[in-house]
Amino acid sequence: MVTEPGSGSDMMNQIADPPFVDESPGSARDGAGTRDGLPPAQVAVPSMSAAGQTETTPNAEPAPEPVIVFRDLNFYYGTFRAVKDINIPIQPRKITALIGPSGCGKSTLLRTINRMNDLIPGIRTEGEVLYHGENLYARDVDPVEVRRRIGMVFQKPNPFPKSIYDNVAFGPRVNGYKGNMDELVESSLRRAVIWDEVKDKLKQSGLALSGGQQQRLCIARAIATSPDVILMDEPCSALDPRSTLQIEELMDELKQNYTIIIVTHNMQQAARASDYTVFLNMGDDRAGFVVEQNATIEIFTNPRDQMTEDYVSGRFG
Numbered sequence: 001m002v003t004e005p006g007s008g009s010d011m012m013n014q015i016a017d018p019p020f021v022d023e024s025p026g027s028a029r030d031g032a033g034t035r036d037g038l039p040p041a042q043v044a045v046p047s048m049s050a051a052g053q054t055e056t057t058p059n060a061e062p063a064p065e066p067v068i069v070f071r072d073l074n075f076y077y078g079t080f081r082a083v084k085d086i087n088i089p090i091q092p093r094k095i096t097a098l099i100g101p102s103g104c105g106k107s108t109l110l111r112t113i114n115r116m117n118d119l120i121p122g123i124r125t126e127g128e129v130l131y132h133g134e135n136l137y138a139r140d141v142d143p144v145e146v147r148r149r150i151g152m153v154f155q156k157p158n159p160f161p162k163s164i165y166d167n168v169a170f171g172p173r174v175n176g177y178k179g180n181m182d183e184l185v186e187s188s189l190r191r192a193v194i195w196d197e198v199k200d201k202l203k204q205s206g207l208a209l210s211g212g213q214q215q216r217l218c219i220a221r222a223i224a225t226s227p228d229v230i231l232m233d234e235p236c237s238a239l240d241p242r243s244t245l246q247i248e249e250l251m252d253e254l255k256q257n258y259t260i261i262i263v264t265h266n267m268q269q270a271a272r273a274s275d276y277t278v279f280l281n282m283g284d285d286r287a288g289f290v291v292e293q294n295a296t297i298e299i300f301t302n303p304r305d306q307m308t309e310d311y312v313s314g315r316f317g
Contacts, residue, residue: 065133067092067229067259068113072127075105075112077120082108084287086127088278090229095251095260097274097296099267101316104280105288106263110231113261114150115143131229148175151222155234157214159206159221164189164198167206167217171225184224191257192220193250212243216250223258230254232262236269248273267312271300279308 066089073086083105090096098106111117112129115136129136136146160167168185177184185202189195194216198209206217215235222230232251236244251260251273264270270277277300278293292299292308303309310316 064092066090067132068261069130070109070112070127071130073109073112073129074126075108075117076124076126078122081285081287083280084283084285084289086288086290088290088293090259090261091276092259093255093257094275095255095262095273096276096278097270098261098263098278098280099265099270100280100288100291100311101282102265103286103288104282106280107233109280109288110233110261110263113229113231114147114152116147116152118143148225149227150229150231151225151227152231152233153215153218153222153235156238157211157218159209159214159217161205161207163203164206164209164217165202168220168224171221175225188220188224189217191223191254192216193246193253194220210243212239212246215239215243215247219247219250219254223254227258229259229261232260234263234265236264236266244269267300267314271296279303279305279311281307281311 068088068090070086070088073083074081075083075086086109098109100106108117112125113131113136117123125137131146131150135141160170162170165185168188169181172181172184186195186199189198194213197213198204198217206214209217219230219235236247239247248269251262254260255275262270262274264273274296276293277296279291279299280288281291282288292303292305294304298304299308300312303312
């Protein structure tokens with residue numbers, strides 16, 4: 001089945017202007033209820049087989065529904081198939097790492113989630129990317145609405161040439177936020193663990209910050225619009241070891257409220273920071289495919305595929 005941007009459900013159109021929600025501990029989001037008609041994220045996580053199927057454990061809590069599901073996804077740049085036959089469930093409020101050699105389609109796969117690839121001429125998708133059960137590539141789904149719910153942090157810090165305050169306030173202003181902007185900016189900066197470093201210089205340019213601070217500012221900017229999912233495309237590749245550790249510690253805190261998907265070439269980072277790992281490689285046709293997916297500890301200590309063992313041990317890649 002070929003799916004063009006646009007066919008299927010009216011889920012996104014029904015939610016023209018989602019409210020901004022305080023996602024700090026103790027907020028309404030941490031309790032029961034729904035947001036924008038979507039079920040709240042669950043915290044119990046099932047085990048995952050090498051094929052990506054959930055496994056039941058006796059007397060365990062029911063497995064939560066995945067937030068994102070790739071179902072038989074093939075993605076094309078013109079006639080070139082970049083990834084093929086992708087089937088991955090992304091569990092809620094966990095960190096999932098996408099690893100694999102350069103060119104295997106990790107970043108392409110990440111960008112299919114918030115439809116950033118739509119900006120490239122000649123792209124085409126087959127299969128589905130489901131978000132809370134709704135196909136993000138359905139005909140009447142608004143890509144702008146998708147990006148409100150699914151934030152993204154890029155490889156190189158990219159603060160706007162604006163003040164620190166205006167960087168964080170930009171998204172909420174564009175989306176028509178009517179609440180207390182000062183409180184929203186402060187809470188976003190606090191959740192990004194940078195408030196204490198910038199609280200006395202909010203009017204200074206975000207470009208004046210160090211690389212690690214800029215990346216945390218970009219994370220604050222992403223969470224200011226109250227997304228459900230945060231995508232991170234090699235967020236530490238341009239940072240020094242200390243800043244990298246700060247970002248990893250921040251990710252561990254953020255997963256209490258957000259589902260995080262990260263692309264990384266750093267095997268140590270994937271092992272340290274993620275709960276689940278998906279290993280991709282590419283075939284003779286250069287299309288990326290999933291070799292193995294499982295809990296991170298299993299991928300790195302007991303991989304089921306020799307190719308996975310060779311990659312995580314540094315024999316290729």
